[in-house]
Amino acid sequence: MINIGLLVVFACFIQKIYANQPVTVTTKYGDVLGYQTDVARVFYGIPFAQPPINSSRWQPPAPVQKWSPNVINATVPAPACPQPECKLPPILCPARTSEDCLYLNVFTPIKTNSTPLPVMIFITGGNFQFLDASAPIYESERFVNTTNTVLVFIQYRLGILGFLATGTGPNDIKGNYGILDQRLAIAWVKANIGVFGGDPDEITLFGQSAGGQSTALHYVSSDMQTFFKRAIIQSAPITIPFRTYLEYVTPSVLLAEQLHCAVGDIACFRRASYQDIILAQTVINNMLTSLKLLLFFEPWVPVIDNNVVQGQLLDLVKNTSFPLKELIIGTLTEEAVFFVYEGWTKPVTPATYGEVILATFLEDALKVIEHFPPDSISDLRPLLSRIATEWVFACSTRVFARKAASYSYVFGYPLDFDGWGNETFCNGHVCHGGELPFVFESAWVNFTDAGRRVSESIATYFTNFATSQDPNEPMRVATPWPRMSSGNEKYMYFKDPLEVRENYLKDDCDFWDKIGYGKSFFNIHK
Template structure:
């Protein structure tokens, strides 16, 4: 199981204690490989398209090189080169989807687990990437395409310029500003925008497990606005994000909390960017002939104080809430699971590892994997009636046949362009 970490393409490391794979490896009886890749400007800077220019998407190429290494070397560690599962969360999930759409990456893995990919956040165009690169260079007192000047700067200056440049305007697309450093659509390494790639069938037909948490964007909304927002700001955010359907969206998600609209905005954004966009993607997979697709919703707010000073996520299922349960790594941070939480984590590890070993989270007859409750896969007949999720929560997880269906039906009608 090869894991690509998240972190907005600028933060975190595969060596983080949060991603310690020892429990997943031991309980799931799998080999876990965590990879690092170049982040921020070092991984995604674009200065132009000529000889000597930085052309971006280096972080994605790093990941592919790691997959090649695994294919060539994992047998020496007791692994199977013909049974590699790629999994990732957030930016790592976006990365996994890029590899799923890549012919060059296709031969390097066999299954994919997509945890919380923000499908409605667009990738940069070449022009937008150039503008961001110019802001970055200016902050380092270099001209936009002077690679030699940029290479003379030390890591501290680069990190500071990278951080400040994130706040500079490089796109008129509102959501793009939430992920300023990251992939751009070059048509080769990155085929197309995330939703567009799925709509056009730009992906390999491999077994996929895919899902989100129930309150994905709360962490982003409350970080962006550290004070209550009124209806005017709420309306402005909708207009900036989806101007062609703003009235319909306001009708579907009315501002019913006059003192503070942040929770309403988080519910709306979670559906649009994550939850409903993910359901849309699973339907496209079926349309293009992928027969092995499993969808989940993670809906448990952990009991321990793992959010630190982000107290607005305590008691909520924010983006990333499932990660310490996939890896059962909370103990590395000095936290302790309740008995119900430990059972939930064990269940998730069983599904994830069964999928890695057999291509099915439940396992296959005679496979010898740990027995788990049924998790229906999707097929054309079931699509006409319902869209069941594996609903992860305590004290007991269950199959939810129509989770959030009316709102996702709405977003399927108005579309995910922004």
């Protein structure tokens, strides 16, 4: 989703820089030159695919070729994949972009002894069209040092260049290139992480927001099961639907108009510069391309091609033909606050609230208003935020979790330093993406003592899970995290102090279950 881990401004984020020492790792492709700090080894911008440029645009990624005797300089971040102008705080915006963007970053502890370490591969969020793998919130030197884990961040094609789908013909743009990039990156890690000290048989796949949707997709895909052992899904807006090819017709027509191409002239699309494509994407982002209004918030999603993507996530998790792997899944308490307050910069009146609910739910609107009656005459944005948090994130996640989860969590601790910048509506709230600096311990110097306890706790539970499939072992934890089971929907509530609770949002989620998720939030009912 569009802030996607994104809106946390860490004004004091830059930590003390120590004299870095060069460090070289030899892969089967050639040498990689990274650097070593006082706590970790860092390798930025390792290529896992050939550049998807020229005739390789809108093609499945091709594996990287040997670069020896050349040496990859992995001391600076690679460019981000092309994306619209970043309107976020500069510290979160990519410094540069390029179509040549299929790279990954590796963080390891300094000492990687003879016993291979557990590996965690993180798929970043960003609405499937923003950000990159090298944002400061992902600076994980402390994380790998304190948890003795190897951590990898991967980049993938975004937006139109990663997800546009025009059809299945021989000359068509078939879509899902961003997902195929992720698959190739995961395969590269499994084949090569051993030389970085990682155990290729102990890979945990995890991701947040659009990265959480991606992780969920890999989790329920039969041909990905050999590449990872367990998964963690963070803040996935599971209710947002993937598109069909038919639902990509309107965006394709709009793209043709913006590029001054004839409708269906794929060759014209291919001749356009990526800069012109991104300008067109920026314009189309402000247009309504589907009656499923949630696609306005995430317009460039995977396409159901019955190959890479077999269906919607909730349908897939209910109908797998293979045993599901161990899973941690959860959401934040106020996921939608940012989106609602960004969308409505002025207070929402009861009249506007009624219009929004009616336009959204049509024949179910009265049921929704009865369940969520206006609770203010001055501003109903808090109520809209609650509805969207439950519908788009928490309650559809509960459906997924009931089928698949081993452990469930809710994150309820707001940033405890001045981290949201101009997004003051998130101050004191647990906005989407707000858990990321705690997970990766990347704003450690800014946290209060309570924040450090929360950060240390979630990092320990997650890496314990990556090590043993049990968040309670091997590192000692003060509060045991119980497994989720039928009739026992206990979850870890991340706050200070930690709590184990049960039946999160039960009454409201029972209501949304009756409304149903299959037709999707903001969909026209039939």
